Amino acid sequence: MTAHPAQREASGGVTASVQRCAQCGQEIAEQESRQACGRCGGLFELQHPAPAIKGAGLRALLDARSASRRGTFASGVWRFRELVLPSAGDDVLTYPEGNTPLLSRPTVAQWAGATSLHLKHEGHNPTGSFKDRGMTVGVTHARRIGATAVSCASTGNTGASLAAYAALAGLPAIVLTPRGQVALGKLTQLLAYGARTLLVKGDFDACLALAREASERLGVHLLNSVNPFRIEGQKTIVFELLQQLSWEPPDWIVVPAGNLGNTAAFGKALREARDWGLIRRLPRLAAVQAAGAAPFAKSFAEGFAKRYTVQAHTVATAINIGNPASYDRAVIAIRETDGIVAAVPDADILEAKAVIDASGVGCEPASAASVAGTRKLIRDGVIAPGDSVVAVLTGHILKDPDAITRYHQGQEPTPAHANPPLEIEPRLEEIERALAPKRP
Numbered sequence: 001m002t003a004h005p006a007q008r009e010a011s012g013g014v015t016a017s018v019q020r021c022a023q024c025g026q027e028i029a030e031q032e033s034r035q036a037c038g039r040c041g042g043l044f045e046l047q048h049p050a051p052a053i054k055g056a057g058l059r060a061l062l063d064a065r066s067a068s069r070r071g072t073f074a075s076g077v078w079r080f081r082e083l084v085l086p087s088a089g090d091d092v093l094t095y096p097e098g099n100t101p102l103l104s105r106p107t108v109a110q111w112a113g114a115t116s117l118h119l120k121h122e123g124h125n126p127t128g129s130f131k132d133r134g135m136t137v138g139v140t141h142a143r144r145i146g147a148t149a150v151s152c153a154s155t156g157n158t159g160a161s162l163a164a165y166a167a168l169a170g171l172p173a174i175v176l177t178p179r180g181q182v183a184l185g186k187l188t189q190l191l192a193y194g195a196r197t198l199l200v201k202g203d204f205d206a207c208l209a210l211a212r213e214a215s216e217r218l219g220v221h222l223l224n225s226v227n228p229f230r231i232e233g234q235k236t237i238v239f240e241l242l243q244q245l246s247w248e249p250p251d252w253i254v255v256p257a258g259n260l261g262n263t264a265a266f267g268k269a270l271r272e273a274r275d276w277g278l279i280r281r282l283p284r285l286a287a288v289q290a291a292g293a294a295p296f297a298k299s300f301a302e303g304f305a306k307r308y309t310v311q312a313h314t315v316a317t318a319i320n321i322g323n324p325a326s327y328d329r330a331v332i333a334i335r336e337t338d339g340i341v342a343a344v345p346d347a348d349i350l351e352a353k354a355v356i357d358a359s360g361v362g363c364e365p366a367s368a369a370s371v372a373g374t375r376k377l378i379r380d381g382v383i384a385p386g387d388s389v390v391a392v393l394t395g396h397i398l399k400d401p402d403a404i405t406r407y408h409q410g411q412e413p414t415p416a417h418a419n420p421p422l423e424i425e426p427r428l429e430e431i432e433r434a435l436a437p438k439r440p
């Protein structure tokens with residue numbers, strides 16, 4: 001079903017939200033449930049009517065709402081309702097989520113070689129990752145179209161978020177995860193929040209292919225980021241950080257990249273923020289992959305002439321993805337923002353993580369890719385040391401406790417930032433010994 005002609009304004013905009021294929025422009029109604037475009041196989045994006053007020057008026061409205069302590073506007077997602085899901089009304093399923101801090105930590109900036117570095121910490125969301133921002137919108141929509149069960153494939157965080165929001169909605173959740181490749185904090189969340197947890201003997205890419213097939217054939221509502229309603233929620237990471245910077249955009253926004261949902265969401269958010277007069281200038285987007293799972297970086301290096309898939313291998317299990325689903329939408333995001341895609345080795349990711357952790361902030365390994373990527377891009381002369389940079393930390397430190405103990409306790413040779421514990425006898429002298437300055 002294409003959008004009704006009456007839904008279109010003379011300017012080419014729409015008067016009611018529609019889903020539009022990012023590849024070929026095919027449109028379907030907002031309420032229609034389809035994973036991909038029937039014409040070209042591309043993924044849909046939502047297109048909303050332009051907000052009634054723009055520019056300074058819209059900024060003032062959003063700023064006034066940010067003081068809300070209760071109700072829908074207390075959510076850092078639904079505060080941006082007109083830009084996210086104008087048709088939602090008040091019947092939204094919210095935890096609430098968002099309102100995550102924008103931090104600045106001199107030791108992290110110094111390590112990266114940046115003079116102005118902010119960390120947007122998405123680990124402060126209810127289930128410990130940015131996924132909650134997309135899930136509140138995805139599950140709100142699933143409920144209003146009458147879904148009876150929801151599912152996703154996940155390296156852990158999407159599943160944890162889905163499980164929590166499904167519990168809030170009273171819907172059964174099914175999560176497909178790659179067996180043995182999910183960090184402990186996430187796996188425990190899946191079980192605790194009550195998701196039917198399937199440990200698939202395959203990697204994330206196999207899980208996603210299976211979840212998509214199950215959704216087609218068994219009618220379970222799929223809530224991976226191929227679902228455009230998830231992307232709408234994730235846009236608010238960008239809206240919120242712009243608001244925290246008093247709508248003065250940074251020069252760069254750096255984001256870890258796996259399945260590329262966030263990269264796609266960030267590009268769409270920036271385009272809309274500019275079109276609706278929230279900002280006048282577009283920051284450049286830098287998507288950072290782990291070197292062992294970097295098909296997008298490989299395509300970027302060749303001017304996006306070709307799409308690659310790889311066998312993914314990285315310690316950053318969240319982004320251990322070889323065939324990213326949102327590839328096409330993410331290419332648009334990088335092109336439109338004059339962006340860049342970089343890859344960083346696992347050793348750099350772990351070192352960045354140790355520095356972020358030791359600053360008292362902490363994050364999971366995949367999140368540290370943004371800071372490791374910032375350092376690389378400054379060293380390569382792509383980001384100027386004086387540029388203002390916002391690096392997104394996507395997940396909480398406690399998501400992956402094993403990665404921490406491995407780094408600080410187990411490794412030979414001991415990494416530069418390791419902080420191994422000391423076993424002691426219950427004697428005061430032993431404490432004196434521990435208080436002595438550490439060997440350099």
Ligand code: F0G
Pocket residue numbers: 129131153154155156157158159225256257258259260261262263318319364366367394395
């Ligand atoms: N950082 C974390 C902590 C993640 O969990 C993910 C994705 C990403 C970065 C990458 O974001 O996929 O939008 O490019 N995790 C998914 C999951 C794959 O299943 O939880 P992306």
